[in-house]
Amino acid sequence: MELAFLKPLFARPGPWASVYIETTRATEDAAKIQQLRDRSIAGQLIDAGADGYTTRAVMERLAHEPVAGTPPGRALFAAGAEVVLDVPLVLAPPAGEATWSLLPHVSPLAALRGDAPACLVAYVDRMGADLELREGHDRTTVSEARGKEWQGRGHRGVPTDRYEWHYRNKVENSWNETADIIVAEIVRQWPMSGAELLVLAGDARERRAVHNRLPERVRDATVEAESGGRSPGSAMAALDHEIERACETYARDRLHRTLERFHRGRGKPGEHREASVDTGPGEAAEGIPAVVDAARNHQVATLLLTPEAADAGRQVWIGPGVDEVAVQRGEARAMGVPRPEQARADDALLRAAAAADCDVLVVPEGMRGPAGGLGAVLRWSM
Known part of the structure; x- marks a missing residue:
């Protein structure tokens, strides 16, 4: 999330x-x-x-x-x-x-709230593309990419006289320019949208041409949908189902990658907690003392939570600043907080994580997450 x-x-x-x-x-x-x-x-x-x-x-x-x-x-x-x-x-x-x-x-x-990624959907055809942002239940029209006009657009047949090659070449060049226009609009909207997944819907040939032109950073987060299109009523229910499956796959893969990084970073069971006392966290933090320390130093990249976590409801000491959080009251006072107050550990950590533009993932029951239910993958190691 x-x-x-x-x-x-x-x-x-x-x-x-x-x-x-x-x-x-x-x-x-x-x-x-x-x-x-x-x-x-x-x-x-x-x-x-x-x-x-x-x-x-x-x-x-x-x-x-x-x-x-x-x-x-x-x-x-x-x-x-x-x-x-x-x-x-x-x-x-x-x-x-x-x-x-x-x-x-x-x-x-x-x-x-769910962990489905924000999804940018591009409905592509030869005329251009419509871009839509999907976030949970919300759907917002983002923009439209209008393709290049070409003479003869709308003709059902292709001339069979001696100018046929020139006609075909003009059509192909026009579509290539339109695909470039669509890609430019997607690339422009991608960082502003906050989307993590791009779905290309529409005619197979056109969406493939757009897919191949995308820069690598966007193409790696792109899937093509077989259903749906730009015209009204074009199998939208089937497209919704495809997008839902793509979002589930993306969220599952993201969680697995993050947990793998977490387990590599924390080392052997017990090793991280002992090391953090003297040397600070490595590439992962586990347990309230280590995660609080990482959050205070703006080190957290992804916060990991387990439902009904044993450590979540434990009290920590906070100040008015978003990163003013400590395990002990004296520690908070040493940070310059004149009147520390108590708050739940999970809420205090989420306050710090939001301020530092971190992500948070829920580790479902049955998966091996952080001991005590609170952990973090860090931006850098110490």
Whole structure:
């Protein structure tokens, strides 16, 4: 999960109301269930000590929850009588949860928001291409690449007289120029979109020509879809399924590569923890002391979390700065924090990771992740 969208939460002080709810409406008594859910959320916030203004802001947002197009779940984060962030969830939370804490309780997002990559889709034909960005449930039209006009476009047949070779050559040159225009627009939009995966859909010959012209850094993150196209109604359901499978494959491969790097970097079991006491972390950090130290030094490239991690809920000491996090209170004071306060380790680490533009991956049950459930792959070793 990319963390940039969380930065608005850490740009203002707390305390924070953090709410995770299921929003599906598949049953006949959905209205009654929603009423009971909202009452439970309000009760949890009040019992936790939330102020009335912030609680009211949360309840007003829930009361105006849209009926159409509702995702399986939502996460709301509110402070100072304002809902600052409302996040659609790919998975529904197992139960409605509301907390009131110094930092926003963002750690459940890693599992509930999903780890599907942002995907740039190019619908290609001889006329050009339409570019669309897909992020979870959201689809945004990005731009259009218009191909070069050529005389005779739209003719169903090809002349059979002595000018046929010139005609074919002109058509081919025109398409080559159009493919170059499409590639230039993809390359222009790629870094701005934040996409990690490019999907080329449309006519087989045209998408192959675009694929071959892409620079290596983009081509390595590109797949071709057999379904869908630029014209309306062109097998879009089948294309959606292909894109979903491509995103799942990408996410699975990314997690495997990251875990391999993590296990190589931490060395033998127990070796890293002992080494980190005197010499600092190597290419991976494992356990709260080592990960906190790496986060404080802006060293974390990817934060690894295991669901229900034993170390996630442990308390650490923080200051107002996003990288002011320490295992011991005295350590925080030595960093210059006059009044350290306690927060959950996972939320404090995610605050630091978001500020440093890190990524976070969830290690599912059954896979060998970091001991205690918290680990990191580092940008550089010490």
